[in-house]
Amino acid sequence: MIDRRRLMLSSAGLGLIAALPAAARTSASEDARLDTLLQAQFDDALDRAPEDSTSLGLDIGARAGHRSRLDDRSVAAFEAEVPRNRERLDRLREINAAELSPNGRLSYDIALFQRELAVGYARFPWHTPDGWKQTPYGVSQLGGAYATVPDFLDSTHPIETLDDVEGFLNRLDTFPTALDQDTERMLANAEMGVIAPDFVLDKTRLQLIALRDQPGEQQAMIQSLVRRSAEKRLPNFGPGAARIFDGRVRDALTRQIAAVEALRLRSSHQAGVLRVPDGEAYYALNLRNFTTTDYSPADIHRIGLEQVADLQNQIDGLLKGEGYTQGTVAERLAGLRTEARFRFANTDAGREELLAFVNAEMASIRARMPEVFPRIPRNDFLVRRVPPAIEAGAPGGYAQGGSLDGSRPGIYYINLRDTAEWPRWTLKTLTYHEAAPGHLFQGALAREAGELPIYRRVGGFSAYSEGWGLYSERLADELGVYDDDPFGRIGYLESFLFRACRLVVDTGLHAQDWSRERAIQYFTENGGSLKDRPGFDLKRFHAAVIDGGNIPLTILERRVRAAMA
Numbered sequence: 001m002i003d004r005r006r007l008m009l010s011s012a013g014l015g016l017i018a019a020l021p022a023a024a025r026t027s028a029s030e031d032a033r034l035d036t037l038l039q040a041q042f043d044d045a046l047d048r049a050p051e052d053s054t055s056l057g058l059d060i061g062a063r064a065g066h067r068s069r070l071d072d073r074s075v076a077a078f079e080a081e082v083p084r085n086r087e088r089l090d091r092l093r094e095i096n097a098a099e100l101s102p103n104g105r106l107s108y109d110i111a112l113f114q115r116e117l118a119v120g121y122a123r124f125p126w127h128t129p130d131g132w133k134q135t136p137y138g139v140s141q142l143g144g145a146y147a148t149v150p151d152f153l154d155s156t157h158p159i160e161t162l163d164d165v166e167g168f169l170n171r172l173d174t175f176p177t178a179l180d181q182d183t184e185r186m187l188a189n190a191e192m193g194v195i196a197p198d199f200v201l202d203k204t205r206l207q208l209i210a211l212r213d214q215p216g217e218q219q220a221m222i223q224s225l226v227r228r229s230a231e232k233r234l235p236n237f238g239p240g241a242a243r244i245f246d247g248r249v250r251d252a253l254t255r256q257i258a259a260v261e262a263l264r265l266r267s268s269h270q271a272g273v274l275r276v277p278d279g280e281a282y283y284a285l286n287l288r289n290f291t292t293t294d295y296s297p298a299d300i301h302r303i304g305l306e307q308v309a310d311l312q313n314q315i316d317g318l319l320k321g322e323g324y325t326q327g328t329v330a331e332r333l334a335g336l337r338t339e340a341r342f343r344f345a346n347t348d349a350g351r352e353e354l355l356a357f358v359n360a361e362m363a364s365i366r367a368r369m370p371e372v373f374p375r376i377p378r379n380d381f382l383v384r385r386v387p388p389a390i391e392a393g394a395p396g397g398y399a400q401g402g403s404l405d406g407s408r409p410g411i412y413y414i415n416l417r418d419t420a421e422w423p424r425w426t427l428k429t430l431t432y433h434e435a436a437p438g439h440l441f442q443g444a445l446a447r448e449a450g451e452l453p454i455y456r457r458v459g460g461f462s463a464y465s466e467g468w469g470l471y472s473e474r475l476a477d478e479l480g481v482y483d484d485d486p487f488g489r490i491g492y493l494e495s496f497l498f499r500a501c502r503l504v505v506d507t508g509l510h511a512q513d514w515s516r517e518r519a520i521q522y523f524t525e526n527g528g529s530l531k532d533r534p535g536f537d538l539k540r541f542h543a544a545v546i547d548g549g550n551i552p553l554t555i556l557e558r559r560v561r562a563a564m565a
Helices: 004-009 014-019 022-047 050-056 061-068 075-093 102-123 145-155 162-191 198-213 220-231 238-264 279-291 297-321 329-337 348-366 424-434 439-447 462-478 486-511 516-525 538-546 553-564
Strands: 128-130 133-135 381-385 397-400 410-414
Touching (some): 075 162, 145 198, 220 238, 329 486, 348 410, 381 439, 410 439, 424 439, 439 462, 486 516
Parallel strands (some): 381 410
């Protein structure tokens, strides 16, 4: 059995103060210094992040102008972050950590981990932090302004007033600049020896062409503007927005396509990062970033192999119990995916049926959450299709958190490029991972934790977030959702098998120099817990994990052990 921490890897008034003991007064004083510093650093970063300001609902007051701007993606902007990150770390180290209270020390340790990572990346001038992703490729099938800005304008930029409409149009008018900045940086990185692999550029090119060649009036972001303006009885600025897209935006996309095509002639088929300058050190830093542990590539590779073997054995038994006895586990799972009884039609009607199925599952599991959580988030969740313009290279499913004040719901996106990718027996687990009790549920609870400062309620670590997603799948199982659904249980275990295979393949590609073909072949061919302690309280466990915010796993382990002692 995988224990809860390992599972999360795979992925005051003056009078009162005067009356306190000297040690407590010292802690309060140093805690206040730390809080002032971290809040100032958070505000400073947000002042240069207009898209994050809107995502959080903080583009108000002094930041109201952010609602008309996009992030600065220029080479100069990335270069300016290097000394800024060093200064943030130096200022943090001026705090006397030994004098902090336990909660202050937690904030300090989280911030120290984040700032040391940021300074570490300065060694790699071509590195591109892109939300949760850390990548050497600023433009790829998974990222770049061409993919993120249309979705941002469609689903995140609010349309409530004429000022919001003006902000939308200003952002759309700035979109060509963002595209050109991405192109400039992609070409600058190429001169440093960093070019995305050929297969990445091929997919990126196709997505760029699909976006460019769709008329402005048919763009999802512009249709969203028209629809939401009508709902608020605002004038229709759709034709003007379409003209912006059909002119300057399309021209910038054409320039980016030309740059991708030129780099394709210089690209390599080698998939791993060992081929980029100092690639071994870069991968080691990324591992620390994404796992928040000190596991080596060899450690993670071994863990992946062990988990693949164990999960295949479990799935084998379930498949045999349902009469599937011939072929490898991977072959039987592949065959199961093709059975008509589990599939949705690959039509608009079939996609609507699939979304209805997912909505029903989400409502069902949310009704069970009070059984195992001390708090339930107020924020609503929606299910949406991944925008067709980016679905060819987008993940199968992902979550987009709501605003801090709850006015914008969290969104669970599912990729419906081909409904055959989602047989019914896979959808329960995906929903638990992305929505409840997974990413949207945990993220909403974190944002609503008013006792935490804002710098602890937003952002965080991929290992915690993805680890929570995996834990959520297991928690749903413990609630009995698969007790009468053997094929749903197979989907649950297949989800874990997919992640275990990724541990093997990721380290294989980037630490052992596997070829892309070997990685694909591996995927094709393989497709003592705290709970067991006396007196374990699941709600207390969940409070310990969630209420501290999104934190590194090594720090989380200390927090949970203290809470459960």
